[in-house]
Amino acid sequence: MIELKGDSLTFDEFSRIVYRRDPVFLHPLAVKKVQESRRWVEGHLLKGNKVYGVNTGFGKLSETSISAMELDALQLNLIRSHACGIGEIFSEEVSRAMLLLRANALAKGYSGVCVETLQRLIDCLNKGVHPLVPSQGSLGASGDLAPLSHLALVLVGEGKAQYKGEILSGKQALEKAGLKPITLKAKEGLALINGTQAMTGLGVIAYLEAEYLADIADRVASLTIEGLRGVIDAFYPEPHSVRPFPEQQKVAARIYSFLSDSQLVTKQGEERVQDAYSIRCIPQVHGAVRQVLGYVRDTLLIEMNAATDNPLIFTESDQVISSGNFHGQPIAFAMDFLGIAVSELANISERRTERLVNPQLSEGLPAFLSNKPGLESGLMIAQYAAASLVSENKSLAHPASVDSIPSSANQEDHVSMGTTAASHAASIIRNSRVVLAIEAICAAQAVDFRGVNQLGTHSKQFHQHIREVVPILTTDRVLSTDIENMAEAIKQRRFILKEGFDE
Structure with a gap:
C-alpha cells in the first residue's frame, strides 16, 4: 500500500502504482486537510461570499454570479462543456x-x-477503472482542461472507461467495479480539471x-x-x-568499465590515432543528455507534488x-528539452550505425554486414529506417x-502548449528506441564477424x-520484425543492467 499525502510522491x-498497480490510500493527515478545505468552501457559501469557480462563471465569464440553487449544475456543466478532447486515446x-x-x-x-x-479517484486507480482520455485538445493553461474533463466525466458516471479490457460507459464501468457515480458539489468540477496532470503524467512516463x-x-x-575496433583511450579518466x-x-567511466577486458578495442596509434566523433565523443553527448534528464527529473518531481x-x-x-499554478510553462520547457536531448541520443546512434554498415568506414567489416555482399543486402536498409x-x-x-494562442475571449491570453511538448517528447522517445534497437542489431552482427569470444565480459552478456x-x-x-522485437524488448526492460548510472 502506498500513502498519498500530496507532497511526497x-x-x-x-511506477509501482501506474505499472504494477500497487494499491493506494489517503494518509490520515491528507484526509484532515481536505476536510478543512471543504469546510472553508461551505462556510463561505453560507456567508454569500463571491468566490471564483464556486459561485461564478469561468474564464471570461468569471464576473457572472451563479445562484445557490445552480451551484451543483454549474460544476457538471463545466465538466461536460470542457470535454472537447480529440484524437487518439491516451x-x-x-x-x-x-x-x-x-x-x-x-x-x-x-x-x-x-x-x-x-476517494473516487483513488477507487478508480485501485479497481482498474481507466477513463478513456483523448490525447489532443489541451493548451496547457488553464492546465489540461479538456483531457481532465474526460477523466472527470467517468467519476460522475458519464464518458467512457476501460475496465478489465472492456470499453464501457463511465456508469457501467463504475458499476462493474462496485462503485457509484459521485455528485459534484460547489468548486469540485473546477478542482478536478484545473491542473497539469495530463502533461505531467505523460511527461513522467516519457x-x-x-x-x-x-x-x-x-x-x-x-x-x-x-564492432569497430574503437580506440579506448578516449574513455580514460584524464x-x-x-x-x-x-x-x-x-x-x-561506465563505458570504460564495459570495455576494460575486451580484446576487440584498440589503443591510440595501434590501428588509428583517433576515432570519428560519433565514437570518440560518446561521453560528451550521452553525458549532456544525462544533464538534461537531471533537469527534467527535478522539474517533474516538483510538479508531481504541487497544487x-x-x-x-x-x-x-x-x-x-x-x-496561475495551472500554467504548464515549467513542464513545457522540460518536455521540449527532453525531446531535444533524446533526439540527439538517436542522432549519434544513427551515425554509429552508418559506420557499422558502410564498408568505407567499418574497419574491414563486410559491406552492410552481409554474408554475401552484392547477392544479399544485409543490414543496408536498417540504416535507412534509422535515418x-x-x-x-x-x-x-x-x-x-515557444507557441501560444489566446483563448476564453482573451482572458487566457498566454498558454504553454505543455501537453503538445510532452506528446512530442513521447514520440521522439518511441522513435529513438527503434533507432537504438537498429544500432544494437548492427553492433551484434558486427561482433559476430569479429569474434564473440573476444568481447569484454559485460558486452558478451549484452550480446547474448x-x-x-x-x-x-x-x-x-525481413528485418521489420527483428527491429520491432528489439525495440519492444528495450521498452519492456528485458535487458538487465547490473550497473546503474550512479554506481
Whole structure:
C-alpha cells in the first residue's frame, strides 16, 4: 500500500502504482486537510461570499454570479462543456498517471473538494477503472482542461472507461467495479480539471523511458565500439577530469568499465590515432543528455507534488487566492528539452550505425554486414529506417513551448502548449528506441564477424541478451520484425543492467 499525502510522491511510487498497480490510500493527515478545505468552501457559501469557480462563471465569464440553487449544475456543466478532447486515446498508463497525479494534488488540501470525490479517484486507480482520455485538445493553461474533463466525466458516471479490457460507459464501468457515480458539489468540477496532470503524467512516463534509454545507449555504444575496433583511450579518466561535467565523467567511466577486458578495442596509434566523433565523443553527448534528464527529473518531481488548480484555498490564513499554478510553462520547457536531448541520443546512434554498415568506414567489416555482399543486402536498409526516424525527430523536436494562442475571449491570453511538448517528447522517445534497437542489431552482427569470444565480459552478456531476441543474420530476411522485437524488448526492460548510472 502506498500513502498519498500530496507532497511526497516519488518516481518509484509512481511506477509501482501506474505499472504494477500497487494499491493506494489517503494518509490520515491528507484526509484532515481536505476536510478543512471543504469546510472553508461551505462556510463561505453560507456567508454569500463571491468566490471564483464556486459561485461564478469561468474564464471570461468569471464576473457572472451563479445562484445557490445552480451551484451543483454549474460544476457538471463545466465538466461536460470542457470535454472537447480529440484524437487518439491516451494509453492506459497515462490514464492511470492522470488519476494518480490529480488525486495527489487534491490530497494537499488546497482545492476545496469533498473527501468522497478524492476517494473516487483513488477507487478508480485501485479497481482498474481507466477513463478513456483523448490525447489532443489541451493548451496547457488553464492546465489540461479538456483531457481532465474526460477523466472527470467517468467519476460522475458519464464518458467512457476501460475496465478489465472492456470499453464501457463511465456508469457501467463504475458499476462493474462496485462503485457509484459521485455528485459534484460547489468548486469540485473546477478542482478536478484545473491542473497539469495530463502533461505531467505523460511527461513522467516519457522521462522514465528516456532514463532507461540512456542506460541502453551506453551499452549499445560500447558494443559498437568493439564492432569497430574503437580506440579506448578516449574513455580514460584524464581528459574528462579537465572538463568536469559529472555526467560526462560517469558515462566515460561506465563505458570504460564495459570495455576494460575486451580484446576487440584498440589503443591510440595501434590501428588509428583517433576515432570519428560519433565514437570518440560518446561521453560528451550521452553525458549532456544525462544533464538534461537531471533537469527534467527535478522539474517533474516538483510538479508531481504541487497544487496546480485555481483558486487555491488557504484555510490557515482564511484566504482564497486566484493565481496561475495551472500554467504548464515549467513542464513545457522540460518536455521540449527532453525531446531535444533524446533526439540527439538517436542522432549519434544513427551515425554509429552508418559506420557499422558502410564498408568505407567499418574497419574491414563486410559491406552492410552481409554474408554475401552484392547477392544479399544485409543490414543496408536498417540504416535507412534509422535515418528516417532521426529526420522525423528533428521536426518533432521543434519546441512547442515557444507557441501560444489566446483563448476564453482573451482572458487566457498566454498558454504553454505543455501537453503538445510532452506528446512530442513521447514520440521522439518511441522513435529513438527503434533507432537504438537498429544500432544494437548492427553492433551484434558486427561482433559476430569479429569474434564473440573476444568481447569484454559485460558486452558478451549484452550480446547474448540481444541474440535471445534477434538471431544472427545468416541470409537476407525481413528485418521489420527483428527491429520491432528489439525495440519492444528495450521498452519492456528485458535487458538487465547490473550497473546503474550512479554506481
